[in-house]
Amino acid sequence: MIMTEQQALYTYALRLGDNALIQSYRLSEWCSNGPILEEDLALTNFALDMTGRAQALLTYAGQIEGKGQTDDDLAYRRGERSFYNQLIFELPNGDFAFTIARLLFTSTYEYFFFEQLQHSADKTLAAIAAKTLKEVKYHRAHATDWTLRLGDGTEQSHNRMQKAINELWMYTGELFATDETEGLLEDRNIAADLAPIREKWNNHINRILEEATMAIPVAGYMQSGGRKGIHSEHLGHILSEMQYLQRAYPDATW
């Protein structure tokens, strides 16, 4: 079956929306657990930025689908195999270094991604991208500063940061994966072109890691699957908690 533009756009909006939603969930887990109060607030602030982005993208996905699904329906009543976030976003937070290393990788990616998507031929995506760009610019600055502090800090912070970078590396490849969905939308100037984004990402990450006295991992096997609904064991746990209320008490209001 040939994919229509509508189907491709629906999948594309879901993928971006799910990245934001799952990322928001993970960062909000830092609430009351941050290393200092200020950092607790910073990370949960980012989570709120991402919730807003998820809301906009899932609302849009529902409109494209045209079956009356709201952002809440898509967030709380979709099964695990119908979530399309990239795997890196669902990994558990680990220690603070792990959370920062992930935020460095993902916010750098999102910065270059939304920088390009703001010129999308799709006006809704372009508007969401322009708003998101301001947010992720700050996320990236925050993650960059902490990477430098931890990487070039004490022996312990350096080792933890290096461990986090090594563990996360195999999840960075999926950020640049494409399939027929991106292909179709790229031809119509709707989707962001990932090739230049990858180059910018590599340059920025290499520069920051070098400055942070980190060893850059060698390219090896890359994990993937999330974008097609094949997830690690972690997403199911997220959804069982996140969706509990709507599953147990559908349409509950208060």
Next chain:
Amino acid sequence: MATDSQLATWEVFMQAKPGANYIHAGSVHASDKKMALQNARDTYTRRGEGTSIWVVPTDAIVASNPEDSDMFFDPANDKVYRHPTFYVMPEGAKAI
């Protein structure tokens, strides 16, 4: 001051809108200027409270001593002619 295990403290001053006075909002912990500014942003501007922030190391603030309050503040209390209460406030001077 008691030592604090969570980095040095910085005092945060916020400007609510361009041209307005900077008002003390509170304090944050931070290891350097940049972190202080970011932490102040994350702690005090979450609901659109400000357009500009100053951060100042707490150590750099010189405070008056409560023991000196008689000498400092008492002389002004009973002299009504020190207050510009006999002027009519011009219309539109909202910032006064």
